[in-house]
Amino acid sequence: MTLYPNYPIRTERLVLRPFTxxxxxxxxxxxxxxxxxxxxxxxPLSREECALAVQQRTSQVALEAEGDKIILGVELAENSALIGEVSLIWRSVDARQGEVGWIFDPQYHGRGYATEAANAILDLAFGPGDIHRVAARCDVRNEASWRLMERLGMRREAHFREHALFKSQWDEEFIYALLWQEWRAMRAQQA
Known part of the structure; x- marks a missing residue:
């Protein structure tokens, strides 16, 4: 399976598109x-580090091989303001596993934009991506992120305690996941 989405991806209020x-x-x-x-x-990144990250992201637009990433800018449809990014990583070809993630400008938090964009990336993963299971992870202190995972219908599968050093401290991480059949049932219920 390879995934070459048709861009941009439009939702009610957002446009998900490749970075430029x-x-x-x-x-x-x-x-x-x-x-x-x-x-x-x-x-925190310097402007030069951001320039390099954006340059790298401009080519991360398809899934062809295990480990590939799709990283899309999220902009407001009303004014084209770039407010964040969403990602889909192909973690396993054989097991059809993916991972999603997001980063949003805090000035746009609390308006449902992250939920809307993450739902669109899940639709891409489970629809044309033909992925069987999508996971997401976050630091346990990042309540906004794990609450988003729950709004998306993902279930908490793991709580790793002190499993790795992260920025010179022991990390605690939540793992959430959603299966294709769960996503399909949710979409049917919403229709």
């Missing part, structure tokens, strides 16, 4: 923030 070099300043606006980097593997 013109996105550097918008990405820098949220990736430079300590409160955004707190739960990410990265530290």
């Amino acid at each position: 070099r013109g996105d550097v300043d918008a990405v820098y606006a949220y990736r430079r923030r300590e409160d955004v980097a707190r739960y990410l593997f990265d530290v």
Whole structure:
């Protein structure tokens, strides 16, 4: 299975699209923030680091082989403001496993944008992506992220305690997941 989505992906209020070099300043606006980097593997990024990250993301638009990523900018349909990003990673070809993630500018939190964008990436994964199971993970202190996973219908499958060092501290991580048949049942119920 390979996945070459038709871009952009439109939702009620959002446009999910490949990154362009013109996105550097918008990405820098949220990736430079300590409160955004707190739960990410990265530290707050410099503008130059954001430029390199955006350059890399411009080619992460399809799933062809295990480990490939689709990372899309999320912009408001009403004014084209870039407010964050969503990702889909192909974790296992044989077992048809994927992982989703998101990073959003805090000034847009609390409006349902992350839920809307994450639902669109799940629809991509389970629909044309033909993925069987999609997981997501976050630091247990990142309540906004794990609550989003629950709003998406994902179930908590694991709570890893002190399983790795993360930014010089023991990390605790939640793992959530959703199966294709669960996603299908939710979409049928919503229809």
